[in-house]
């Protein structure tokens with residue numbers, strides 16, 4: 413079979429690969445986008461899209477149970493988990509279908525199905541790629557191969573019956589709610605999933621080896637998240653090290669050393685991610701990934717091999733859809749533009765629990781570590797008129813600013829719609845504006861935005 417000769421090959425139709433392929437092909441370059449599974453990557457197929465759809469169902473169940481607080485009688489709340497999951501999977505199929513159609517309609521773009529591996533270089537420097545029995549020759553290659561659930565070194569984990577072991581990739585196939593689940597790991601995936609499954613009726617325990625949940629956050633944020641989960645009946649064990657796992661008649665037993673044992677029908681492993689770079693033929697072009705499979709890049713997403721770029725979750729740093737998507741703009745600037753756009757950017761993210769955590773920039777602890785003299789402002793949601801009116805008074809909004817310039821260094825909106833509320837601070841930070849811009853603005857009443865402004869108004873030496 414003759415080799416497919418193109419200008420750019422992109423491995424992985426994920427959140428960086430798809431928009432980059434469209435942009436390059438739209439500008440007239442010949443592009444091959446190689447995908448071994450469904451286009452859309454983790455976000456569309458088992459990550460953001462279905463998890464947020466499922467979480468929406470769990471929020472409704474939780475609110476319906478509290479309906480009398482709003483003066484509404486809901487005599488009985490029943491969860492049809494199979495229908496919840498059908499709804500989530502329906503959204504995946506819809507998004508996937510739209511994506512496949514738009515890729516097929518794109519001129520200059522060829523979607524190649526299969527697992528791609530690098531296989532050295534031609535005499536003229538072009539990269540050789542193998543996909544099944546097809547060979548591709550490309551001047552430049554972008555790796556966007558994403559991540560998978562990392563397996564922690566817990567003895568016996570690999571010998572558990574596969575149907576008892578859940579992770580961020582296979583949860584989407586479930587039709588039945590597990591009776592009881594132990595989540596190994598107390599990070600983003602566990603927090604979001606544990607709250608949702610508890611709300612559907614599962615007995616849930618989170619086992620976190622570190623001292624607290626979401627340990628990249630300020631301690632008060634971790635503590636409030638823990639309180640919120642425990643108030644709904646999620647059991648939390650921090651500082652607990654799982655040494656061994658074994659099957660039981662009805663599920664799984666986890667040995668926590670001095671912490672005793674835990675039993676559940678299922679174990680959900682959410683202890684971080686590992687980059688999909690181990691079967692990519694990187695050695696054939698002289699590249700070696702890091703300990704978690706990550707690929708080292710500079711601010712222009714260039715690896716140390718000229719012509720070879722890496723984007724999305726595999727490049728280390730924030731592992732989010734919006735950062736992967738922004739990577740495509742960095743690469744578009746490198747490949748088609750003047751190269752001025754880089755990964756020097758202000759990083760926002762959210763944890764979609766209830767209350768939601770919207771975050772941008774540094775935590776208070778990080779700002780102090782970085783040597784800033786900080787001002788801190790807080791607004792408890794119990795003092796927000798809007799939060800009281802809508803019955804969502806858990807949490808707080810916290811702003812960290814630099815003394816003197818009064819520029820925002822970071823913010824945490826742990827409140828209803830925290831991922832939306834924090835956008836106010838994202839814009840301020842990107843504009844390089846002092847918080848006084850916000851204080852001078854007229855905000856709409858009654859809104860949660862007013863609470864953000866009140867947090868900024870409360871800034872003081874801390």
Ligand SMILES: Cc1cc2nc3c(=O)[nH]c(=O)nc-3n(C[C@H](O)[C@H](O)[C@H](O)COP(=O)(O)OP(=O)(O)OC[C@H]3O[C@@H](n4cnc5c(N)ncnc54)[C@H](O)[C@@H]3O)c2cc1C
Nearest residue numbers: 424426427428448453454455459528558724725731732733
């Ligand atoms: C449960 C869950 C919930 C999440 N929720 C959110 C959220 O709410 N918000 C958010 O911002 N982020 C969320 N994320 C993270 C988000 O999904 C990722 O950060 C994002 O998808 C990363 O995009 P990417 O392009 O790096 O990789 P991916 O989207 O994973 O795409 C990589 C693609 O490469 C393909 N591939 C890999 N190796 C090869 C190969 N050798 N040949 C061909 N194809 C290959 C894979 O099949 C995959 O399609 C979530 C993740 C999970 C697991």
Ligand SMILES: NC(=O)c1ccc[n+]([C@@H]2O[C@H](COP(=O)([O-])OP(=O)(O)OC[C@H]3O[C@@H](n4cnc5c(N)ncnc54)[C@H](O)[C@@H]3O)[C@@H](O)[C@H]2O)c1
Nearest residue numbers: 564597598599600601602619620621622682683684731762
């Ligand atoms: N809302 C979102 O944007 C969203 C949602 C889901 C996932 N994601 C992305 O997916 C990534 C992965 O999420 P994650 O939750 O798997 O990882 P994580 O890194 O957020 O959390 C993993 C946790 O597991 C703990 N841990 C590690 N080994 C352990 C062990 N043996 N026993 C007990 N605890 C252990 C760690 O201390 C850590 O707290 C996140 O970094 C995030 O970027 C994002």
